Structures are given as structure tokens and as C-alpha cells.
Amino acid sequence: MKAEIIAVGTELLLGQIVNTNAQYLSQELAFLGIDVYFQTVVGDNLGRLKQAITIAQNRADVIVFSGGLGPTQDDLTKDAIAEVLGRKMYIDEDAMAKIEALFKGRGTVMTENNRRQALIIEGSDPLPNETGLALGNAISQDGKYYIILPGPPKELIPMFDHQAKPWIVKHVLTSEMPLFSKMLKFAGIGESLLEEKLIDLIQNQTDPTIAPYAKEGEVTIRLSTKAPTKAEANVKLNEMEAKIKARLPQHLYANIDVPIEHTIVHLMADQGLTLSAAESCTGGMVMETITSIAGSSSVLKGGFVTYTNEMKEQLLGVPHHLLEGTDAPGAVSAETAQEMAERVRTITNSDFGLSVTGVAGPGESEGKPAGLVYIGIAEKGKETEVHQLKLHGNRESVRNRAVKAILYRLWLKLQS
């Protein structure tokens, strides 16, 4: 089974955005056992789009489209496919009702061009959009399969995962044994060290297959196996998971695809534990990350962003002599991190208090280099932990890595 991915959008051809959809879709198709032989990018131009479709029909069985489903004149993906397949288009009533309800709810007038987002090609199955307005389509004709997805990754990913993948399994992979996967999630370890610890398992992999990959500071392993039933697959997947866990007990935090903050919030909620934070260089990112998880309101009470020394003193009560003066350790120090963590915990009467203080960069601060960060974790009745981090990268990386580091340390503390 051969596939081609066609990404549509002049913004890709101008280099304004990078084609992460092609990467995502390639990975997902590979896991389904479908070989991607070509990726094509074409602009918002009807003639060239039709030309790309015709070429793809000659070399692929499955053609997955991303982009060009929006409301504007230059969103032409469905038009091009409909013309090539010789089919009409009509408005899908459910998708249209959703779009109208949205505009009504907002109290704004729906412009006429928004109707285009509800278009469906005659004979296709609609792929509802959970996180946006443009309707996806899936259709088969003459032994070829066409999957039509929106461009924004936050719409494409859930649509592929929840709508297109089951459609492909049902309509395309009819004679294959189904593939079952399990995601193992790791924190506090890099991809190369993780690979080293598991090198013999990875090199001798046959069934299940073991695919490690790194993404935004986290390492994930996907175990996959083909089996007639889920129960038979689970036996093989669980056995391999146990082997891997025994090698990396301090790093494997989940066996489903969730970020570590999800694991932390659920662990703490189950035990009735509460959390607070005092953030300097991360500017609220730790709390923002925790509160991205539904249900975090029973765990995170709140906290402080104390970006200036004045605020560290006034809001948290960090002693002046720690922050300023010739012998002061300064805002970026283990002492200040410890005070911040302990004080936010006490003020909010939480079980745990977190703190982050450091130099996000670019450039140094207090004569300390960019990337130097201290994190603190205060726990009721326990000694406060403080860690020094020396992080690489730009401002964004330093802040992201500091957040990952403190979440990892908190998770580890919750294990003990």
C-alpha cells in the first residue's frame, strides 16, 4: 500500500511555515504500515493542484491532503479533487449547522464565504472537525483513497487521529491484521541516553517494534505489534513495557500519550495534595502548564509571578539581604529559589511549593550567564530540594527546559 501526502498552501511555497503536517502524517501512515513514497507541496492554484493530484493518482493508492479547506477564495483543495474525480460538491448540513451556531454564539454575522468550509464532495464520508470549522472528507474511487484534512495542525491532528485513522483502518486496511500500539513516555532523560540503555532491545526488535522519538523535550517510545485481537496484542505489549520499565524506573512516567503534567495532576488529585508556585524567569509557564490539564483546579491553588526583585520581596517576603547588596547571593541563586518555594507553599498553605528563578537570556543578568536556573520544591514537613540547572538554547528553550525539569523533579518526588 503506497501513499502520497499533498500539502496545499502558498505559505509553504514561500517558506512562511514549515511542513510539520507532512512529518506527522508520514509517521502516522508508517505506523499503519502504509509506505509514503512521495510528499508534494503545491500552492493555492487550481491548475497546479489538479496536476499534482493526477500525478499522485499514478503513483499512490492513498492520497492524503492537508490544507486549502478554509473560507477564502484561494482555498481550493476540495474544488480540485472534485473536478479531477468528476464529482459535484454540496453543503454538509451538520457541518453548516455547527458553523452557524458558532457565529450565532459569538453574536457576530457569518460572512457568506464561511459556507465553503462545510463543503463535501459527493459520495464522501464527512470527517468532522473537533477543533475548527472546515469539514474533512474521505472518499474512495477506482481503488484509490482520498483523505482531505485541514491545514492547521491543531485541527489536522485530532481529525486524523479520531476520524481519518479509523476510516483508513476500516476502508483501506481491510485485509491486514490490525496494528496495536502503546506509547511509553519518559522524562528526565535524553533520547541518546535512553537509546543506550535499551540498545539491545532496540537492535533485536522484531515484535513488538520499538520506535523511540524525541519531541519538545520529551522522549516517547511507541511499541507496535500486529495481532488478531487487542487482548493478544496487549500480552506482547505489556511484556515489553515491563522489560523497559525495569531498566528506567526513574523515567517512565506514563504508558499512554500524555504529558508529565497530566500524570502529576492525576497523582496529586488522587491523594488530595495541593500545589502552588512562585515563578521568576518562567513568568507563569509552570502554572500555565499545570493548568492546561482539565481537573487541575483541585490541585493548583495558585501562586505568584515575581519578575522583579521588588515583587519577590513584596509579594513573597524574600529577605532583601538575599536579593541585593555586595554579598547577596542574588535573585538567581539556590538561596532565593529555596525561599521562594518555601514562602509560596506557606502563604498558600499548600502541600507543595515550587519555585523557578534564573536567567532566560539572551544575555546575562546579575553577572550570571543565560541558562543558569535554580528550581526549588518545598514539601510540608520535609526538607526543601533545590537543583541548579545549566540549560542551553535560546530564551524559549531555556524556559521550556526549566519547566520540564521542575515537573520531572516534582513527579520523582511524588514517587517516593
Next chain:
Amino acid sequence: MKAEIIAVGTELLLGQIVNTNAQYLSQELAFLGIDVYFQTVVGDNLGRLKQAITIAQNRADVIVFSGGLGPTQDDLTKDAIAEVLGRKMYIDEDAMAKIEALFKGRGTVMTENNRRQALIIEGSDPLPNETGLALGNAISQDGKYYIILPGPPKELIPMFDHQAKPWIVKHVLTSEMPLFSKMLKFAGIGESLLEEKLIDLIQNQTDPTIAPYAKEGEVTIRLSTKAPTKAEANVKLNEMEAKIKARLPQHLYANIDVPIEHTIVHLMADQGLTLSAAESCTGGMVMETITSIAGSSSVLKGGFVTYTNEMKEQLLGVPHHLLEGTDAPGAVSAETAQEMAERVRTITNSDFGLSVTGVAGPGESEGKPAGLVYIGIAEKGKETEVHQLKLHGNRESVRNRAVKAILYRLWLKLQS
């Protein structure tokens, strides 16, 4: 002048890496005034590679290749091009001497396959590799131009910039004018409404061209024009910018590619203004966004994440009767948003105090629906502004849109 980019590598088709080379090359070619009409990705397979080259010859004048120049058996880019063009290959002596010297310097034995990296197609100009071993090639035949570059970005970028670009200017762009662009950034308006406001300009566009696109809740327009000099281009670009600005003065926040928080931080820093925030449902995201900008430390003093009612009372002093009781407006109300904004401004003695309180979802809270959010902006000596938002989407979207909305309102207030 039309171009196609062909990236070669099975790792791209497996989704192991993202095709950042296509983005870089597209941007660079656009700036040279060469229109990229297609990007193709093909695996390390001679037959499919030759097929991709033949297709590209029919639709492009300039074909830029990245990848497949390494020492191994599956590095086949030069082989495929040489076969399609009917030319021989030989070893470039300079490149070979460099490879041999490198191995000698390392004290390691050069394996025979490394000779492949010094291959040059008969009749091409060599493009030396400053940061690696594989030699680039540039060749013209039958009015078509072939630029052959290595895959690793740290080799490709300097080779393109220092070797290929001058080659293209000399051999390809003998009579063309360079392209100049300008980015206009908008907030508080969706793509479809923006397009409607500018529909006559967009439909009649000839020079400059007007390309709108939406990305992560922001709308951007790229104006582009060809001109002999930058000064002449600027006359045309500035004139169109002024026309667009006159239509959307309340939305055009920048004429360079920056997010709105960048504009806000710089506007406030220039006027010596300070800011603080009290966040409930956004959990720190407003402050995290502001502090993502280098230099924000002179603007954002800090603030509070008050995720629970208890914290709203204890840390901010929001009156209990507003939050709880049968007649209380509740935490998610205009009254609470106003109190939060005013109190955080006063406590931190800032010029502006922001507040966000709402239901991020999933599911309702206090009997209020997910997506209902109140934002407040308190300004020293002015009446506090409160806006009710009814936002659509999942928890992440609601939070992101609430942040975009309050930043837009703050920017608007800074204009008055």
C-alpha cells in the same frame, strides 16, 4: 522563473525529520524573485528519484535538490541526475583532497565509499562544502538549471548562501528584478472578515501582491513587489501599507513579523509603563506570553495566579460576597474581573493591571458554560474596562483565545 525543490531522503518520508530545508530554500528563492511552484520529497530510490526529476523538468526552470550526497549506497541524488541528463560523473580533485586531508588529520582510515562525496557531474560547476564533505554541484542544460545541495542544514545553508546564490544570480537571474516583501500583522480580527474589508484590494492586486494568511489566532498579510532597488520597492510597499492601515487602523499592530506581545512590550518600555496581571482560567499564560519577549522585565512587574476562590480572596482581596453566596455574581463575572484587575494593579503599584477569569472547560463551572471568559484592564486614573468573551473550542483554544483577546485590548488601549 519557476522553481521546484526536491528533497531526497527516506527519513523525511518516515517522518523522522521535518523538511526545514524546503522552508529555507523557499524563502531564499522567493527573495531572489524565483517562484517556487512545487516542493517534492522522494526517498533514497533511484527509480523514483529519476521519475521526480523528469516531472520537475516539465514544470520548473530551476530545480534545487537537497540531500542524498553522502557516502553510502543509498545516497543517489547525483547518480539519478547524471542518468536523466545523460552525463558521466567523475571525482573532483579539490574535494577529494579535502576529504583525504580530513581523514589524515583525524588519524583514521578513509573508507572507499567516502570518495562518492567528491563526485561531480560532467560539465557542472562544483559548489564547495564549507562545513562538511559532500561536494555540491550546479549545472545548466537545455535551459534548465540544477542546483545540488547536501541534506544537513548546517551544510546546506552556508553552501546555498555562499555558493549557490551567487551562481544563480550569475547564471539564472541575468535579467530579473529582485523581490521585496513586507509583513503586516493584525489582531482582533479573523481572516475572513479581514479579507472582506480588503476584498477590492486583494482582487485587483497586481503590484504589490497581497497574500493574507492566518496562523495561531493571528492574521498576517505579506505584501511583495519586484523592483530594481529597495528604495523603489519601499515606495510601493509603503503606499499599499497605508491604504490597508486606513481600512483597519484598530487592528494593524506591526509592519514586521512579530507577535502582538512584542509590540506591547516595546510600546510600554518606551513610555516607561508597567504591567501586572491576576489570572484565573489562563493559569499564568498571559504573563508567560508577555515574558516570552526579551526586555519584558522592565514592563511586567509580576502578578498572581489565583486559581481557587480562596486564593482570589486571600492573595488579591476580592470580597467574599462577590465570589460566594446565593446572590453572588461568582468568580466568573464582570464584577470579579474588575476587582481582580484593579487589585493587582494597586497591590503591585503598576500602571496597568490585567485580569482573566472564566471557564476554560471542558464542562461548565458555577453553572456557567465553557468558553465564557471575562477580561479586565485597569489603568491608573482611568475607569476599568471589562469585556465578556464567548470563546469556542477546547480548553487549550479557550485559554489561547482569552490571552489573544486581552493582549489585543491592551494594545488598543495603548493606542488611545
